Amino acid sequence: MVEKVLTANRLADGISVWLDASGNWVESLQDAFVARHAEAVAALEATGKRSFDENKVVDVNVIDVEEVDGTLRPLRMRERIRAEGPSIPYAPGYNGLAGPKNVAA
Amino acid sequence: MYRYDEFDHTFVSARVEQFRDQVQRRLSGELAEDAFKPLRLMNGVYLQLHAYMLRVAIPYGTLSSRQMRMLAHIARKYDRGYGHFTTRQNIQYNWPRLSDTPDILQELASVEMHALQTSGNCIRNVTADHFAGAAADEVADPRPYAEILRQWSSVHPEFSFLPRKFKIAVTGAERDRAAIQVHDIGLHLKKDENGRLGFVVYVGGGQGRTPMIAKKIRDFLPEEDLLSYTTAIMRVYNLHGRRDNKYKARIKILVHETGAEELARQVEAEFANLKDTELKLPDSDIQAIAAYFAPATLPNRPEGWGNLARWKKADPEFARWVHQNVQPHKHPDYGMVTISLKPIGGIPGDASDEQMDIVAEIAEEYAFDEIRVSHEQNLILPHVALADLEPVYRALVAAGLATANAGLITDIIACPGLDYCALANARSIPVAQEISNRFGSAERQAEIGELKIKISGCINACGHHHVGHIGLLGVEKKGEELYQITLGGSGDEHTSIGEIIGRGFEPEKVTDAVERIVDTYLGLRRDKSETFLEAYRRVGPQPFKDALYGGGAQAAA
Ligand code: HEM
Ligand code: SF4
Numbered sequence: 001m002v003e004k005v006l007t008a009n010r011l012a013d014g015i016s017v018w019l020d021a022s023g024n025w026v027e028s029l030q031d032a033f034v035a036r037h038a039e040a041v042a043a044l045e046a047t048g049k050r051s052f053d054e055n056k057v058v059d060v061n062v063i064d065v066e067e068v069d070g071t072l073r074p075l076r077m078r079e080r081i082r083a084e085g086p087s088i089p090y091a092p093g094y095n096g097l098a099g100p101k102n103v104a105a
Numbered sequence: 106m107y108r109y110d111e112f113d114h115t116f117v118s119a120r121v122e123q124f125r126d127q128v129q130r131r132l133s134g135e136l137a138e139d140a141f142k143p144l145r146l147m148n149g150v151y152l153q154l155h156a157y158m159l160r161v162a163i164p165y166g167t168l169s170s171r172q173m174r175m176l177a178h179i180a181r182k183y184d185r186g187y188g189h190f191t192t193r194q195n196i197q198y199n200w201p202r203l204s205d206t207p208d209i210l211q212e213l214a215s216v217e218m219h220a221l222q223t224s225g226n227c228i229r230n231v232t233a234d235h236f237a238g239a240a241a242d243e244v245a246d247p248r249p250y251a252e253i254l255r256q257w258s259s260v261h262p263e264f265s266f267l268p269r270k271f272k273i274a275v276t277g278a279e280r281d282r283a284a285i286q287v288h289d290i291g292l293h294l295k296k297d298e299n300g301r302l303g304f305v306v307y308v309g310g311g312q313g314r315t316p317m318i319a320k321k322i323r324d325f326l327p328e329e330d331l332l333s334y335t336t337a338i339m340r341v342y343n344l345h346g347r348r349d350n351k352y353k354a355r356i357k358i359l360v361h362e363t364g365a366e367e368l369a370r371q372v373e374a375e376f377a378n379l380k381d382t383e384l385k386l387p388d389s390d391i392q393a394i395a396a397y398f399a400p401a402t403l404p405n406r407p408e409g410w411g412n413l414a415r416w417k418k419a420d421p422e423f424a425r426w427v428h429q430n431v432q433p434h435k436h437p438d439y440g441m442v443t444i445s446l447k448p449i450g451g452i453p454g455d456a457s458d459e460q461m462d463i464v465a466e467i468a469e470e471y472a473f474d475e476i477r478v479s480h481e482q483n484l485i486l487p488h489v490a491l492a493d494l495e496p497v498y499r500a501l502v503a504a505g506l507a508t509a510n511a512g513l514i515t516d517i518i519a520c521p522g523l524d525y526c527a528l529a530n531a532r533s534i535p536v537a538q539e540i541s542n543r544f545g546s547a548e549r550q551a552e553i554g555e556l557k558i559k560i561s562g563c564i565n566a567c568g569h570h571h572v573g574h575i576g577l578l579g580v581e582k583k584g585e586e587l588y589q590i591t592l593g594g595s596g597d598e599h600t601s602i603g604e605i606i607g608r609g610f611e612p613e614k615v616t617d618a619v620e621r622i623v624d625t626y627l628g629l630r631r632d633k634s635e636t637f638l639e640a641y642r643r644v645g646p647q648p649f650k651d652a653l654y655g656g657g658a659q660a661a662a
Contacts, residue, residue, distance in 0.1 A: 012132060013202035014157035055134040059152060076584060078523060081532075082154045086524035088534055090452060091185045 002064045005032040005072065006044040007082070008057035016082045017057065019047060025057060029072055029083040034065065106169055106475070107252050107397040109217045116259075117214045120221060124148045125207035132204060149220025150206050153527050159198045159206060160223040161213060165233035165251040165275070166194035166478040166485075170465040173476050175216040177461035183209050188461070190446060190454045192518055192569055193272070194232045194478045195223055199525055221259060226267045228258035228339075234276040234283045235479035238400055239487035241435040245302055247277035247294050249395040250331060253386065257332050264339050268346030269354035271339075272311075284480060284596035286310045286319045287572060289356045290338060295325075303327045308338060308368070309360030312566035316602045317357040320365035322372060328391060330376070333384040337375035341368065401473040401488060406438040409491025416495045423498055425547060426509040431494065440491055442472070444484040444501060445508040445516065449545035450538050453519040454482035463504040471497050480569075481557075482518055483511065513550040514558060514623070515541045518569050522562030522579060523586070529562035531579025531586035532612070536560055539616045544623070553623060556637045559594075572596030574638045575622060576603045577615065588615040592622070592649055593641045606646055607654050618653055625652040 006019040007029075017025035018032035026032070035041045041062060048060040064075040074080045081087055085094070109117070127144045130136040136144075145151075151158040161176070168176075176196055180188045183205050184198045191197055201209060213219055222229055231251040238246040254273060258264060264271070276283040277294035285291025291307035304326045310319030326334050338356075345363070347353040360368050417424035431440040444464060446454050456464075464484055468476045471493045477485035489497055501507040510516045517540060520526065522533030537560055544550055559573030563580075570576030576591035587609040594603030610618045623637075625648055630640045641649075 009152060009156070012204045014152055014155075016155050052138070055131070055137075058138050077531075077581075077586065078154070078529070081523055085155060086534075087532060088452065088524060088538065090455070090524075091187045091457070094185055 002075070003066060003072075004035045004041050004044065004062050005029065005065050006035075006048050006060065006062055007032075007079070008048065008051065008060040011055055011058055014058075018083075019044065019051075023047065025051070029065075029074070032065075032072065034067075034072065035062075106167060107164075107248075107394070113217070114214075117217075117219050117221075118211075120148070120219070121207060121210045121214050124210060128203060128207050143225070145203070145206075146224040147221070148206070148210065149223040150201075150203065151224065151527075153199065153521075153525050154523075155525065156200045157203050157206070158525070159201045159209060159220060160191075161196050161198070161218060161220045162223050162230040163194050163196060163218075163478050164255050165231060165237065165248045166235050166480075167237075167248060168476040168478065169216075170469040170474050170476065172216045172218055173461050173465040173468070175212060175218065177458040177465065179209055179212060180458040180461065187455050187457045189452075189521065190456065190478050190482050190484070192480045192482060192520075192567065193230060194235075194480060195230055196478070197521070199521075225265075226269050226271075227265050228254075228261070228267075228271045228273065231255050231258075232272070232274045232283055232288075232480060234278055234281075235477040235485045236282060236432070236441050236487060237277060237477075238398060239434050239439075239441050240278050240280075240282075241433055242280055243278040243435070244296050245277050245294055246395070246398050246400075247275040247283075247292070248398050249391065250292065250294065250304075250328070251275050252394050252397070253331065253391070254335065257335075264343065267339070267343055268348045269351070269356075271342075271356070273335075279598070281596075281598040281600075282479075284569070284572065284600070286600040287312055287316070287569075287596055288319065290335065291319050292331075297325050301327060304331065306334065306338075308372075309357040309365070310600075311355050311357040312569060312571050313355070314352060314564040314566075315355075315357065316566065316571040317361060318600050318602065319357075320360055320368075322365060322369035329386045329388070330380060331386060333379040333382065334372070334376050336384055337372045337379055340375050341371045345371075401475070403436045403439055403473075403488060403490075406490040406492045409438050409494070413491045413494060422509075423495065425551075426498055426507055427494060429509040429513065430507075430511045431489075434488065436488075438491055440489055440494060442486040442489045442494070442497065443479070443511040444486065444506050445510055446483050446506075447510055447516050447541065448505055448508050449510075449515060450542045452534050453517050453537050456484070460504050460506055463500065464506070467497055467500050481516065483516070509547065510550060512555050512557070514544045514553050514556040515550060517541060517558045517560060518573070519560040520562050520568035522560070522568075526562060528565060529579065530564075530581040531562050531588065533560040533562040533568055533577075533579060536577060536579075536588065536612065536615055540619055543616050543620060552633075553627065554633065554636055556623070557595075558619070569596060570594070571602050572600065573603060574641070575619060577619075580609060582609070586612050588612070590615075590618060590622070590653075592646060593638065595638055604646055607650055621652050622649050625649050 274288040293305040306323035307319035472486040519533040519537040523529035561568035572594040591603030
């Protein structure tokens with residue numbers, strides 16, 4: 001089955017975050033907990049709902065990823081850009097957010 | 106410029122405090138997201154891919170230096186050092202924290218700005234000709250009417266929950282620089298045979314997934330009836346607009362389904378009841394608002410003519426910039442300067458905090474403290490003496506703001522697209538950058554002449570692709586980006602919606618396709634004076650289809 005991770009935006013600052021194996025919301029997709037079977041996905045969904053209800057995050061979604069040479073790569077371009085930041089250098093000092101280069105390519 | 110009175114100050118400050126309380130309650134968990142989301146949207150706060158986004162209104166695109174400095178300050182203090190000027194004469198910040206937004210709004214209020222009605226199903230920021238008050242072809246400044254509409258529409262209880270968003274644009278000039286025919290209401294200010302001011306009224310234009318050109322429903326509406334007639338339109342729309350279907354909820358669909366004639370009849374019936382009510386604008390009120398927009402006294406500066414000729418001869422780059430980015434002002438010693446936010450290979454519409462500060466400084470020193478935002482995502486200094494063009498140019502060059510491309514192929518409109526926007530299907534910005542780089546040489550752009558490319562990252566059409574001479578629409582096909590090309594659109598006094606030319610192009614092929622279209626045009630134009638749009642209107646799509654897809658191809662995707 002396709003591998004899945006849980007993503008959302010942090011309530012207070014809106015920054016994109018992913019859920020790690022200890023149940024923390026982290027800013028790097030690469031640190032995300034990867035669900036590889038249906039029970040794990042169900043657990044992600046339950047955690048996401050709880051986090052939303054606890055007002056920690058908004059816009060919670062389970063997304064599809066694949067592992068390429070040890071790097072997590074979302075299947076959808078949209079999620080690749082969410083993970084890495086805008087695909088363009090957009091301001092001095094900002095060439096994309098956390099995460100390995102060229103994930104969006 | 107319009108200045109807030111006591112009432113405005115109190116109203117805007119009260120809204121900031123109300124929102125501060127709402128944000129606090131949200132952060133403490135007292136308010137759930139479902140309850141909070143509509144509240145934040147009413148204050149211009151969206152959630153995008155990477156962060157929140159704050160859309161700040163720039164009413165009719167007019168700013169003072171003080172206000173521009175505040176926009177720079179906000180970019181620096183609360184964001185990542187830049188902002189994005191949009192086709193609706195707003196500015197968007199891409200990285201504000203929700204927890205900071207009340208402070209940001211408070212700072213904005215201190216310079217008489219806000220983010221009200223920049224989202225939601227209400228009457229949005231009223232846009233106007235960016236050359237208002239300066240253009241030679243104008244009968245009167247349209248901004249006082251835009252301001253009257255703003256005051257009337259701000260938290261108007263009857264029109265705060267319309268079937269869908271509602272956009273009004275006003276122009277006072279022969280040449281339509283406000284794209285009024287693709288707005289829900291377009292108002293064209295003119296004089297009747299007796300010299301009275303009034304409006305030609307258009308309704309039901311729009312872009313989005315169902316682009317439509319507005320229908321004229323009134324040849325002349327006396328200025329005193331502006332609010333009563335607009336109210337009549339809003340009432341008919343509010344009553345009959347399609348609330349059952351989001352995609353059919355704009356007034357353009359109502360106009361289309363009802364027919365312009367019948368709709369006009371309904372509006373007139375409603376208007377007959379409203380005409381002589383308190384909505385009638387007393388002349389004194391119009392005059393009071395108009396006084397705020399009284400033109401600065403522009404001293405004669407005839408020495409500019411000689412200076413300008415000399416400077417142009419000495420510096421061909423300067424001459425090119427003047428030729429492309431400066432247009433005649435109604436005062437012969439002055440010009441209207443377009444500050445391009447489209448550096449070659451840059452991000453259309455973005456400006457850094459430093460650039461905003463520099464523009465503010467230049468405006469203060471040389472341009473009577475007035476700045477405009479154009480719907481083409483550029484900034485404008487509407488009143489600059491020809492005698493001051495050289496120092497203005499030098500200051501702009503130093504800030505990377507002197508790209509001489511207004512109206513040329515690299516003056517591209519692009520929405521944020523998939524680099525920022527949660528609704529996007531494809532990226533807009535990198536496509537704009539690649540096209541800009543491909544056609545970046547000054548000689549090549551000059552050879553091509555006027556050509557407007559407009560790019561949207563999804564069918565919502567925020568990048569105006571429907572009215573681009575060449576329009577690019579990003580779609581998602583099997584998880585990949587694909588760009589559909591439309592040709593022959595135009596958003597002026599001869600508005601037309603572009604036609605889809607055939608199947609779409611992958612990101613790495615779309616610039617080549619644009620180049621082929623441009624080369625085809627260069628090969629078939631009668632002479633240099635025939636613009637791309639004129640040539641397209643003469644020959645139609647076939648030569649371009651042949652060039653893109655080979656002879657006989659009729660494929661459409
Ligand atoms: C990034 C967040 C944005 C969101 C979520 C958004 C959303 C939308 C939506 C849903 C529509 C379609 C409305 C309809 O057809 O009923 C629309 C239209 C439009 N938007 Fe945006 N937009 C965004 C950014 C922008 C920007 C940056 C601009 C200016 C560059 C802009 C200007 C417009 C314009 C001009 C239209 C078409 C006019 C019309 O309403 O018919 N929007 N937008
Ligand atoms: S056109 Fe689509 S992608 Fe572009 S800003 Fe509008 S909603 Fe976003």
